[in-house]
Amino acid sequence: MYPDDLQYTAEHEWVRTPGEHEGAVRIGITHYAQDALGDIVYVSLPEVGESVTAGSTCGELESTKSVSDVYAPVTGEVVARNEALDATPELVNDDPYGGGWLFEVVPAGEMGEGLMDAAAYQASLEG
16 A cells, blocks of 8 residues: 555655656655545645745645645755646545656755655554
8 A cells, every 4th residue: 555665754745766857756645645635626736946845835735624734755846746636636536656646856965854664654654
């Protein structure tokens, strides 16, 4: 359920290295997060060229249940956003690790702090 090739945050975001853009990492939310949110109906993401700071809010996911903040798992510059989510936000529910990705960031430095492997993330959910 939680792919081994990703890193995870306590806020339920995932990071895939590498992203599609050179030097970038791809970011999304976990299956756990999308399941807890319910049907996602609107996605607000940072714009390309915007700087984000690890641990800070950089977007929102609105579902039929609530609105949830998206936190940047790394510090850096946004180089891509998933434009498909503007018309079909339910992709986040349908394919959180594939077509439902959120945005890509070129990290400004080391990005290991606060990130967990799949086993540690799974353990955090059970604990």
